Amino acid sequence: MxxxxxxxxxxxxxxxxxxxxxxxxxxSQSRVCRGLMRFFSKIxxxxxxxxxxxxxxxxxxxxxxxxxxxLTLVSLxxxxxxxxxxxxxxxxxxxxxxxxxxxxTVGATLSKxxxxxxxxxxxxxxxxxxxxxxxxxxxxxxxxxxxxxxATFSRFIPSIKARFDYGAMIFILTFSLVSVSGYRVEKLFExxxxxxxxxxxxxxxxxxxxxxxxxxxxxxxxxNLVKNNMEKLSDSLEGCLAEYFKDADSGDCNKKMQGYKxxxxxxxxxxxxxxxxRWEPAHGSFNLGxxxxxxxxxxxxxxxCAYCIETLNGSISSDTKVPDFLKKHFRKFCIRLxxxxxxxxxxxxxxxxxxxxxxxxxxxVEEMRSSVQELQNVLESLSKQPIQSTAPKNEGGTAEGxxxxxxxxxxxxxxxxxxxxxxxxxxxxxxxxxDAVNVLAEKAEFRSEKDExxxxxxNPKAVDRNSGESEEDKTMMTLQKV
Amino acid sequence: MxxxxxxxxxxxxxxxxxxxxxxxxxxSQSRVCRGLMRFFSKIxxxxxxxxxxxxxxxxxxxxxxxxxxxLTLVSLxxxxxxxxxxxxxxxxxxxxxxxxxxxxTVGATLSKxxxxxxxxxxxxxxxxxxxxxxxxxxxxxxxxxxxxxxATFSRFIPSIKARFDYGAMIFILTFSLVSVSGYRVEKLFExxxxxxxxxxxxxxxxxxxxxxxxxxxxxxxxxNLVKNNMEKLSDSLEGCLAEYFKDADSGDCNKKMQGYKxxxxxxxxxxxxxxxxRWEPAHGSFNLGxxxxxxxxxxxxxxxCAYCIETLNGSISSDTKVPDFLKKHFRKFCIRLxxxxxxxxxxxxxxxxxxxxxxxxxxxVEEMRSSVQELQNVLESLSKQPIQSTAPKNEGGTAEGxxxxxxxxxxxxxxxxxxxxxxxxxxxxxxxxxDAVNVLAEKAEFRSEKDExxxxxxNPKAVDRNSGESEEDKTMMTLQKV
Numbered sequence: 001m002x003x004x005x006x007x008x009x010x011x012x013x014x015x016x017x018x019x020x021x022x023x024x025x026x027x028s029q030s031r032v033c034r035g036l037m038r039f040f041s042k043i044x045x046x047x048x049x050x051x052x053x054x055x056x057x058x059x060x061x062x063x064x065x066x067x068x069x070x071l072t073l074v075s076l077x078x079x080x081x082x083x084x085x086x087x088x089x090x091x092x093x094x095x096x097x098x099x100x101x102x103x104x105t106v107g108a109t110l111s112k113x114x115x116x117x118x119x120x121x122x123x124x125x126x127x128x129x130x131x132x133x134x135x136x137x138x139x140x141x142x143x144x145x146x147x148x149x150x151a152t153f154s155r156f157i158p159s160i161k162a163r164f165d166y167g168a169m170i171f172i173l174t175f176s177l178v179s180v181s182g183y184r185v186e187k188l189f190e191x192x193x194x195x196x197x198x199x200x201x202x203x204x205x206x207x208x209x210x211x212x213x214x215x216x217x218x219x220x221x222x223x224n225l226v227k228n229n230m231e232k233l234s235d236s237l238e239g240c241l242a243e244y245f246k247d248a249d250s251g252d253c254n255k256k257m258q259g260y261k262x263x264x265x266x267x268x269x270x271x272x273x274x275x276x277x278r279w280e281p282a283h284g285s286f287n288l289g290x291x292x293x294x295x296x297x298x299x300x301x302x303x304x305c306a307y308c309i310e311t312l313n314g315s316i317s318s319d320t321k322v323p324d325f326l327k328k329h330f331r332k333f334c335i336r337l338x339x340x341x342x343x344x345x346x347x348x349x350x351x352x353x354x355x356x357x358x359x360x361x362x363x364x365v366e367e368m369r370s371s372v373q374e375l376q377n378v379l380e381s382l383s384k385q386p387i388q389s390t391a392p393k394n395e396g397g398t399a400e401g402x403x404x405x406x407x408x409x410x411x412x413x414x415x416x417x418x419x420x421x422x423x424x425x426x427x428x429x430x431x432x433x434x435d436a437v438n439v440l441a442e443k444a445e446f447r448s449e450k451d452e453x454x455x456x457x458x459n460p461k462a463v464d465r466n467s468g469e470s471e472e473d474k475t476m477m478t479l480q481k482v
Numbered sequence: 483m484x485x486x487x488x489x490x491x492x493x494x495x496x497x498x499x500x501x502x503x504x505x506x507x508x509x510s511q512s513r514v515c516r517g518l519m520r521f522f523s524k525i526x527x528x529x530x531x532x533x534x535x536x537x538x539x540x541x542x543x544x545x546x547x548x549x550x551x552x553l554t555l556v557s558l559x560x561x562x563x564x565x566x567x568x569x570x571x572x573x574x575x576x577x578x579x580x581x582x583x584x585x586x587t588v589g590a591t592l593s594k595x596x597x598x599x600x601x602x603x604x605x606x607x608x609x610x611x612x613x614x615x616x617x618x619x620x621x622x623x624x625x626x627x628x629x630x631x632x633a634t635f636s637r638f639i640p641s642i643k644a645r646f647d648y649g650a651m652i653f654i655l656t657f658s659l660v661s662v663s664g665y666r667v668e669k670l671f672e673x674x675x676x677x678x679x680x681x682x683x684x685x686x687x688x689x690x691x692x693x694x695x696x697x698x699x700x701x702x703x704x705x706n707l708v709k710n711n712m713e714k715l716s717d718s719l720e721g722c723l724a725e726y727f728k729d730a731d732s733g734d735c736n737k738k739m740q741g742y743k744x745x746x747x748x749x750x751x752x753x754x755x756x757x758x759x760r761w762e763p764a765h766g767s768f769n770l771g772x773x774x775x776x777x778x779x780x781x782x783x784x785x786x787c788a789y790c791i792e793t794l795n796g797s798i799s800s801d802t803k804v805p806d807f808l809k810k811h812f813r814k815f816c817i818r819l820x821x822x823x824x825x826x827x828x829x830x831x832x833x834x835x836x837x838x839x840x841x842x843x844x845x846x847v848e849e850m851r852s853s854v855q856e857l858q859n860v861l862e863s864l865s866k867q868p869i870q871s872t873a874p875k876n877e878g879g880t881a882e883g884x885x886x887x888x889x890x891x892x893x894x895x896x897x898x899x900x901x902x903x904x905x906x907x908x909x910x911x912x913x914x915x916x917d918a919v920n921v922l923a924e925k926a927e928f929r930s931e932k933d934e935x936x937x938x939x940x941n942p943k944a945v946d947r948n949s950g951e952s953e954e955d956k957t958m959m960t961l962q963k964v
Contacts, residue, residue: 071658078662092659099655173581176553177574180560268750304792311793314786315907379896414861418903421896425797
């Protein structure tokens with residue numbers, strides 16, 4: 001009798017020396033039942049997830065419908081005889097092009113289309129040329145290996161990989177096909193012509209469908225990604241500090257706190273998007289020469305700030321105890337600095353989101369700097385005068401003699417010093433982000449906040465004194481709220 | 483007269499109101515010359531880079547040769563009549579399969595082959611089935627849009643995207659082709675059979691070439707990536723500290739210091755490699771069920787440690803001045819802790835690299851812990867007793883009264899406290915890495931350091947007292963060097 005997974009198993013010895021397991025029928029049935037149940041619940045889980053994705057991300061659902069439409073359009077070439085005859089019965093290549101080339105964003109689709117067209121054309125020309133030379137000279141030579149190896153090699157070179165990887169593959173493909181077909185197919189030129197025209201049909205259907213029906217622009221996606229990452233960073237920063245100093249209203253900040261993690265790993269996406277965006281025509285508020293590269297720079301700085309927040313997050317969750325009165329003493333200054341930094345980040349995100357130059361940013365950065373100075377002063381004062389255990393009173397500076405001073409040892413204060421200096425580092429990195437956004441605003445010619453103001457290169461305050469003042473009042477009000 | 487790019491330009495007004503630019507012949511010639519020179523130097527630069535890449539990375543060069551060989555093999559089907567007739571003149575599909583499916587690593591090639599085969603088979607079966615039902619019932623219905631949309635949608639679902647993205651694409655492709663061909667081609671079954679057999683030929687050539695000739699295993703690449711990242715982290719950590727405390731022999735550590743940046747952005751590569759590695763058969767010292775997922779976990783912890791080093795790097799390059807005597811006082815302890823942490827990382831890297839359980843790691847971790855404690859003690863002592871400006875003397879504890887004590891203010895010490903607490907955080911994260919590597923060693927059944935020792939689950943010291951002791955002596959010697 002052997003125990004197996006909690007149940008009992010009966011084993012009897014059969015005459016030929018082997019043993020046989022007796023399984024009671026009800027057990028095996030129930031096991032099958034349970035297995036089926038688990039299988040179906042997994043499947044239903046899968047479909048539930050897929051459904052919720054479809055509902056939450058209508059863009060992706062729309063993409064699927066678009067692919068279906070493009071395929072329907074291209075399959076018309078099969079169903080209508082004149083069209084079918086027109087491409088010499090090679091409509092298959094058009095279908096294939098649509099399936100392979102249609103991507104989520106317009107930029108990716110365009111890039112693949114151009115790559116496919118150029119790759120096919122170059123390889124076709126080269127293949128036909130080589131074939132012609134071979135037939136003229138009467139010699140047979142076999143450059144296929146050499147060519148393919150060279151083209152494969154070129155795919156490893158980073159600058160080519162980024163933009164022309166797909167083109168290189170298509171080059172290899174077409175060149176191999178033409179080279180080997182040259183040996184068989186007599187009507188080589190017709191083949192090449194058909195191939196090119198079907199690809200032209202396929203790519204144009206793809207481009208039209210992806211650009212005209214609910215287009216998803218890589219540029220817009222990149223723009224929003226950078227903006228959202230900034231906002232998430234800002235939320236995380238506030239969440240972290242609230243968690244550390246256990247704010248009263250910190251009920252839901254744990255979820256917010258994790259936002260910075262999206263920024264940590266967005267490098268690949270940002271670079272791909274920036275690459276695709278360069279292929280896109282002007283759309284929305286983006287011109288043809290929009291400085292997409294600047295977004296990568298801003299993204300890199302956001303990431304470097306996110307690394308800092310990650311470290312901050314790690315160090316606030318360490319379990320070294322800090323005396324409560326010390327925490328209270330630091331609370332105000334730390335939270336003010338983090339609120340200032342996150343206000344700068346939010347303002348920058350808004351500035352990018354609305355594509356306007358914000359006049360507040362400079363002010364907020366200045367405010368952030370003064371908060372850094374304040375925090376530094378607090379640290380300085382700590383070493384000169386002992387802190388009272390009833391911290392709030394010593395702020396006023398009146399009732400100082402009342403309570404007995406408590407000497408603070410350095411070890412007790414280490415976590416607070418670390419948090420403070422990480423906050424200062426985050427502030428410094430936030431300033432760098434502000435500078436990068438400024439460069440972006442310059443290059444992308446962001447609007448000034450009021451349209452009647454001069455477009456660029458001039459300080460709005462110097463030009464329009466009245467509205468400048470009212471704006472400063474507004475910023476002051478915002479800051480008081482912060 | 484207009485200035486243009488440093489040269490002079492002569493402009494004359496022609497009678498029809500336009501103006502004409504006179505370019506002196508020598509200038510235009512020299513400009514063309516310069517343009518050509520620049521063009522050629524760019525091209526030669528490009529080839530020089532490509533050449534150096536080829537020399538430095540023989541694996542990649544080998545890959546190119548392999549692609550050429552696979553293509554030659556598959557093109558034999560064109561040149562040999564019996565083979566060509568055998569696949570009904572559809573050898574093109576085999577060539578295409580080789581070009582599209584051949585990837586750098588064995589795992590990626592296998593994954594694409596399996597995806598392509600399954601996708602083609604499923605879609606072909608479904609397409610033929612639908613066609614058959616349609617022809618039986620006499621009705622005409624058009625599931626192509628629905629099917630393609632569903633398959634496109636499935637490509638967005640993360641779990642499918644990771645493993646079956648290519649398969650889904652091939653499914654859409656084949657299904658569309660079969661659906662539309664069904665309307666035209668009468669010999670549908672023959673088409674499907676040909677398609678499948680050519681794909682089988684193409685994929686088997688790919689698999690054989692990639693596995694038999696200098697195979698590049700995704701698993702091995704992942705293994706080495708994780709190991710190298712650990713080593714780079716260890717180097718960076720030492721480099722950072724040496725830079726901060728300006729070691730005498732810190733001439734070349736600036737280059738070493740940047741190593742951690744490789745680890746920051748390796749997430750995507752690691753996940754892709756782990757995904758491909760799962761498709762690979764047993765190879766080298768890796769069994770079929772090698773726990774590739776554990777590498778992702780170790781990689782994530784390495785990255786979290788790298789974030790900390792990034793922050794450390796940022797905070798040591800900030801220009802807050804720290805009094806020299808303070809730096810000297812901390813120097814020994816900080817450098818010892820960083821040396822300990824980096825020794826742990828190096829030992830873990832060696833352990834992964836040789837796939838042996840290291841008996842030293844535990845010891846090194848213990849040593850690291852005691853260094854953390856020491857650093858904490860230094861911080862504690864600092865708040866109690868003032869540091870002497872002649873720091874080395876106070877270590878002995880003898881000549882304490884000689885020099886006048888200097889009171890250290892907290893602000894002066896903030897950068898040092900930050901560096902120290904970041905170092906402690908790094909030590910904590912290093913411990914986590916050690917734990918993860920331990921789990922990996924457990925699951926992957928790493929050898930014990932001496933082969934005669936029992937393989938797993940038992941403490942080597944408890945079993946083999948003699949060799950255990952000698953080993954401890956060895957570790958002691960290593961530690962003294964550290």
